[in-house]
Amino acid sequence: MKKLTFALFIAFWASAGTIAALAALDGGESTEAESDPAASEATYTLAEVAEHASLDDCWMAIEGVVYDFTDYVPAHPTPPTVLAPWCGREATEGMRTKGYGRDHSEAAWTLAERYRIGRLAE
Numbered sequence: 001m002k003k004l005t006f007a008l009f010i011a012f013w014a015s016a017g018t019i020a021a022l023a024a025l026d027g028g029e030s031t032e033a034e035s036d037p038a039a040s041e042a043t044y045t046l047a048e049v050a051e052h053a054s055l056d057d058c059w060m061a062i063e064g065v066v067y068d069f070t071d072y073v074p075a076h077p078t079p080p081t082v083l084a085p086w087c088g089r090e091a092t093e094g095m096r097t098k099g100y101g102r103d104h105s106e107a108a109w110t111l112a113e114r115y116r117i118g119r120l121a122e
């Protein structure tokens, strides 16, 4: 009887230990992802951004964030030639001035977030 009690004792703690270890592993992963989403975001150099410098493949770096605006280009409310010079470049000036000294609206900045693909490498 003592042997059985001892075996049950070991079995209980072995499974409790396994469950605790699995919970710790699980929790570890999700808190990392939730507390620091930037850690998993891609980074690109300006040289990489520069490889996408045409209207049918148009990336821009704006205030440290990299965007792929290829799908947005045809929807922009100007002829595409207005965007063309900024594809493949650091385009903060274009976004902040529209080429004539006026910042884009809040709505435009919010829209841009949809096209975010990563951050500019430091």
Ligand code: HEM
Residues within 6 Å of the ligand: 060, 069, 072, 076, 077, 078, 082, 083, 086, 091, 093, 094, 095, 097, 098, 099, 102, 103, 104, 105, 106, 107, 108, 109, 111, 112, 115
């Ligand atoms: C970086 C180069 C860009 C330049 C030079 C530029 C320039 C312009 C110009 C000239 C206008 C029309 C005139 C006006 O509304 O004041 C305009 C309007 C607009 N653009 Fe751009 N644009 C650029 C990038 C973008 C991007 C990346 C987005 C969004 C993804 C965007 C969204 C809009 C929107 C929504 C409008 C309507 C007016 C507003 O909300 O401010 N533009 N842009």
